[in-house]
Amino acid sequence: MSDQVLDYCFGAYKHTVDAVCNSGKNTVDLAKGLVKKTKSLYDKSLKGLSDEELANLYEDPAIHSESTSNMFSKMGNRVWAHRGLLLVGVGLTSAGLLLYSSTHYLMNALPTHLTDDNQVLLVLGDIRDPVVRNQVNELYRRRFIVFVCKRKLKYGTGEPEDDFTIDDLTSDDGGIFYIDADSSGLASFIQYMNDHSEKQLRSILFMPNLSYYPSGNTLSSKLVTNEVQENILNYYGVLEKLIPHFAGNAFKKLQLIFFNPSLSKNLQLKHHSVEHLVSGLISTFYETMKIEYSHQCDVYMCHIGILGIGGNASTFKYLSVKGSNISKSLCEPIYQLILSRDYMWLRLKRWLSGSILYCGKGSALTSWLGYLCPLWLLDLF
Known part of the structure; x- marks a missing residue:
């Protein structure tokens, strides 16, 4: 809800961009007018000189040095008499140029896609x-x-998955690559980044399963162990190995974004122990990274609520609550977060709302109210 309030506030702010830009144009136009006024005063100063004084401008200065000095002294006195107007003109010109040069950083609208790859x-x-x-x-x-x-396990089971990915970093479209969570996969990724020095690793998204977890009160320890190992611990091991290679500095930090399926844990729902365990581990990893790597990484956590794809809930389906649109509730906020470093108004918004995001229906309410939040209330927000 806090993010929604901030969105409304910054939405109103973005509507003022055109007005501010017009103000900048008017400022420059005013400065031009002042410059013309100053030039006019200078021309009047020349008109006020006698023919003899004007002639001295084109004669040998060695012969008429004294009269020339007197002439420029008169001109200087007249300009000095209007020094206040001159200073205002210079100041407004500088302000207009500064406003135009900083418009992209301060007020430019977020592009729908990147301009480079x-x-x-x-x-x-x-x-x-x-x-x-x-x-x-x-x-x-x-x-x-x-x-x-x-992952190394087939989705939703404990069976090995088919080799459906490309491990030698080749891609039909050149934009999506798949790597294994082992030493060879990480080495391939690091080699790719080293071979393409113009490319920058902007963010690492830690996304455990968000749509499916085994449930029930008779889960075997083997199933729980496999789920946690393959879905959480393996990825965390990858993260720890990669950070030393790509962690940035105070001015250009690497983003770490943890996705936390915390809804069932917040509501203290029974028979969903795996989700509770995963949510607790994600919260612990987030806090650990904030402590250990805050000087090198910007660490965020995104609480996941009920999200809908194509009108149907894709997360926490057992709650029978219609999910919010995934594009508006998750994809757009994550895109804004990734680019927030390049846009001053996004950085301000992120600073005001903190390092925790709430994406999806019920994510904020259940985090604040916990098990006291009734399910019917989720449909209202």
Whole structure:
């Protein structure tokens, strides 16, 4: 809800951009008028000189040095008498130029897609998860180069998955690559970044399964262990290995974005112990990274609520609550977050709302109210 309020506020702010730009143009026009006024005063000063004094402008200065000095002294006195107007003109001109030069950084609207293809994202998540797949495709559509670090288990089971990805970093479209969460996969990714020095790893998205988790009160320890190991711990190991290679500095930090399926844990729903465990681990990883790498990385956590793809809920389906549109509730906020460093108004918005995002229906309410939040209330927001 806080993000919605900020969106309304900054939406009104963006509507003032045209007015401010027009003000900048008017400022420059006013400065031009003052310059013309100053020139007019100078011309009048020349007209006030006698024919003899004007003639001295074109004669040998060695012969008429004294009269020439007197002439320029008179001109200087007249200009000095209007020095206040002259200073105002110079100041307004400088202000107008500064306003025009900073418009892109301060007030420019967020583009629908990147203008180049040098921004790289790494997604630690299972591409077979509908939410992860939708997010990856959305980022690719906006012209990011996306690497997806795949799981080693078949989605939703404990069985090995088919080799459906390309491990030698070749891609039909040149924009989405798949790598294994092992030493060879990481080495290939690091080699790719070294070979393309013009490209920058902008963000790492830590996306555990968001659409499916085994549930029930008779889950085997093996199933729980496999789910946590393949879905969480393997990815965290990848993250720890990559950060030393790509962590930035105080002025150009690497973004770490943790996606937390915390709704069932906040509501304290029974028979969803795996989701509770995953949510707790994600919160712990987020806090650990904030402490250990805050000087090198910007660390964020995104609480995931009920999201809908094609009108149907794709997360927390067992709640029977219609999900919010995934493009507006998740993809757009994540896109804004990734680009927030380049836009002053987005940085201000992020600073006001903090490092925690709430994406999807019920994500904010359940985080604030916990198990006291009734399910019928989720349909109202």
